[in-house]
Amino acid sequence: MRPIEPVKGGVTPPEHFGPVPELRWLAISQLVVDETYQREIGGPGKTNVRAIASNFSWMKFAPVVVCPVQGGAYAIVDGQHRTTAALTIGIDSVPCLIIQADRKQQAESFRAINAGTVKVNRLAIYRASRAAGDPEALAIDAASRAGGVTIVASYMASKDLKPGETMASGTVGKCLAQYGRDLTVLALKTIVTSESEQGGALQAKIIAAVAAVLYDNPAWREDARLTGAFKNIDLAGEMEEAFFKAKKPGAAKAADLLYCAIVRHLDAALRRKAIA
Known part of the structure; x- marks a missing residue:
């Protein structure tokens, strides 16, 4: 057996360790x-x-x-x-x-203890981060609300999501980092518009695909007909179709197929030249 020895160098202790437990x-x-x-x-x-x-x-x-x-x-x-x-x-x-x-410190402790464990899912970490006042989590929450979206408390089957509900807090965060707030909010709004009474379109891959399409086509973001165009797109159905096609030998990735499907729909609706 060996004794515990301190690690030398590279450590700057905090000024305060907090109350002794x-x-x-x-x-x-x-x-x-x-x-x-x-x-x-x-x-x-x-x-x-x-x-x-x-x-x-x-x-x-x-x-x-x-x-x-x-x-x-x-x-x-x-x-x-x-x-x-x-x-x-x-x-x-x-x-x-x-x-x-x-309460804020409790949430921060929960996040710190559990962030590295597999048993605690991303939604739980997101909720704890939001409760702790983490700027990134608060930005995700604010953008989601602005887009008419509610991030649910726990994971569930996509078919059980109500219109406007999503589990994709991580994807919203990635979109904010990559595309900015305005585009992310617009992407969420358009997806909400496309949803039927069943919901289920606000899935991670759909959010990522719509955001990418809008980023690559800035003129469409300014088109007043954009929201109406999304009303005629079955995004959940297009995603299922993309995954089905992607299983075939030599097929493109599902994410790319979904992206192209959205482009085709919007091109037809907005009378723009299709992107190859």
């Missing part, structure tokens, strides 16, 4: 979940909880990170799934690491 066993009945930055335990999450519960061992149980909130309760910053698993098999208290933080 406390380790304590707490009753699960005292623990709550702040839905501002944490999602409800859905299908995959429940599968994870069942797996933890079925193979429960204190040797595998890391202390739950919590923070005191009003009413004598403690908000779980990290450990919702393992705490739920413990309760599921009749355990009524768990070891906790108690930190002192306001």
